[in-house]
Each structure stands twice: as structure tokens, then as C-alpha cells.
Amino acid sequence: MDGIHEQIKCVLLTLQSENVIVPNAAIAEIIPSRDVAEIENAPEWLLGKMNWRGVDVPLVSFEVAGGFEGKVSTSTQIAVLYSMQKDSAYPYIGVAISGVPHVSIFNRDQIKPDEYAEDNHPMVAQKIRVNGAAASILDIEAMEEMVMQANI
Secondary structure, X not given: OOOOOOEEEEEEEEOOOOEEEEEHHHEEEXXXXXXXXXXXXXXXXXXEEEEEOOEEXXXXXXXXXXXXXXXXXXXXXXXXXXXXXXXXXXXXXXXXXXXXXXXXXXXXXXXXXXXXXXXXXXXXXXXXXXXXXXXXXXXXXXXXXXXXXXXX
């Protein structure tokens, strides 16, 4: 199949500062906010831990990790993502989201690298344009590595 007709199914997560795209298969579940237990001496971007299906799940703020200085609310929704690493201490990681996620199917020709965007966010694999709109591709492995280095 040629690249123009190949479809990519992903989820567009709406955050306060930008939109983030993740592969549909990386999403375990979108859940309403839960009780989040703070973690002592954790980095600011690590909002705490929550219990989901009997598992402790670290909850991160994509925005704070990227230098966003606004207040991140954990009272909306959380995208629970599968870990990309085998035998990870955390099989899931939660990301606080502020809007309604959208499942989208794009053709490869609809997604273009954003050559003018600054790409200095530690959790971004690439800045892109989807049908002309700015978005970021979430680097789940980098996010996991940050959680592991936080020693929680």
C-alpha cells in the first residue's frame, strides 16, 4: 500500500497548552479524574500517583514538563497509557488532559513535520502539522524514562 493511502489511527489529546497525538493502541483507557496521592520530593511535572484497576499509576503533566506555568487541573480527565518498556516498574502512566480526546484517522499525507516549531519539550518525539494545525507527537518512551529517573 502506498503511503498516501495508508491510514494512521491515533488519539488527539487536548491539553491547555497544545494538542498531543498518541497512537490509538497506546491508550489503555480515558478515565475521569481520581484521587491523586502526592509524591514527596517529586518533580513538579509528576502530579502524583493514582490507583487504577489495582495498579499504582504515576500521573504526569505534559504541560509542566515543557515549562508551562499555568495551573494544571487534575479534575478533568486522564489518559492512561500503556508502558512501552517490557517489565516496567510502571506498566501504565497517566497524563492529565483538559479537553475531550478525539480518535482520528489520518492519511500520511495529512501529517507534515512542523519545520518552524521549537522542539525542546522532553516528552515530544516531533512537532507536526495535521491538516495545517499544530500538534506534537508524544514520546511515550521519554516520558517513561523521566518517571523512572524520578525514583518514585
